[in-house]
Amino acid sequence: MSATTESIPLLSPDLLAKLERLELVSRKVFRGRMKGERRSKRKGQSVEFADFRNYVAGDDLRLIDWNLYARLDQLFLKLFQEEEDLHVYALIDCSESMNFGTPTKFHVAKQMAAALGYIGLCRADRVGVQALGDQGRRAPVLRGRSGLWKMLQYLESLDSGDNVSLHDAVKDFSLRNSGTGVVVLITDLMDKSGYEAALRMLVGRRMDVYVMHILSPEEIDPPIRGDRRLIDCEDGDETEITINNYVLERYKLTLQSFLSSVKSFCSRRSIAYLPVRTDQPVDDVMTRYLRKRGVVR
Structure with a gap:
């Protein structure tokens, strides 16, 4: 580098x-495994109200809405949006x-x-x-x-x-x-x-x-011409090639075909x-x- x-x-x-x-x-x-800042489909403890449900024996009394009890004479629990990581x-x-x-x-x-x-x-x-x-x-x-x-x-x-x-x-x-x-x-x-x-x-x-x-831009539009020896940087494979306008045009068409195939492959699998x-x-x-x-x- x-x-x-x-x-x-x-x-x-x-x-x-x-x-x-x-x-x-x-x-x-x-x-998620821990508390975070992302809204979840689960109900839990946070500052953002989500819904009510009927009180069931054993529920936390601190979550009862006593104002609602005073009006309706029924016990309801306040549910809050769970936040997850x-x-x-x-x-x-x-x-x-x-x-x-x-x-x-x-x-x-x-x-x-x-x-x-x-x-x-x-x-x-x-x-x-x-x-x-x-x-x-x-x-x-x-x-x-x-x-x-x-x-x-x-x-x-x-x-x-x-x-x-x-x-x-x-x-x-x-x-x-x-x-x-x-x-x-x-x-x-x-x-x-x-x-x-x-x-x-x-x-x-x-x-x-x-x-x-x-x-890189050099891969999309190679700035090279003439007789070249190309060496694969990963496995050392070599090939000799004469790079002219025809070869470059074929290279660009091959690259676009490859990119289209990748995009299609990804699209089919979300x-x-x-x-x-x-x-x-x-x-x-x-x-x-x-x-x-x-x-x-």
Whole structure:
């Protein structure tokens, strides 16, 4: 990773202030483990009134509405809206293909994970920001704004080069994390074994799945011409090719076909597909693009 990329902070003070006003949207209702700030379908204890029900022997007398008893001569209990936490996972692809572009896809992925994680921390959600692969085994699970610096320290310590397949990495994550919730997979989807099995596994866990597909401008419109030797940065495969306008046109058509197939695959399985370019400012992605797509509000 270049010095220029390393010098870019993951979250600026201005962005932190904007993120504090946002909330992650869950398209599914999950049963939380602890008190949080998200409205639940369950009735419990909070400051927000929900409903009444008839008194049953053994109920807490402190919840009886005595004003209603004085008028109707019947005992009713006041019910309040239960507030629960949500488990938010941001999974970062650490394969060597992510270490490409300016800034690199890997750096942008860490920025996105940090921003999503901070939104969850501000809403008292349980936040698991972690790498896919061995580096994910030491990822902390955090709750509350005080966890920001621990999250940033973990993200800053990550390196690209864990060339484990998406399927194996997601399987490892699923075995180590039993909870359900919102999961955002941040990846370039460049895996010769395919991405489909990994996404099916997350859907099978009944997670609310988002795929943030990171691509650089150099990948979308390669600025190269002439005779080249292309080397796969992950497995070392080599091929020699002459790059001219015809080859570039075929490449772009193939790329668009791939992107369309990913979008279709995700749509059929209720996975939110979110393509992101590395030249998009993280502020715009978080406060405009993701809000427009319904990921945050």
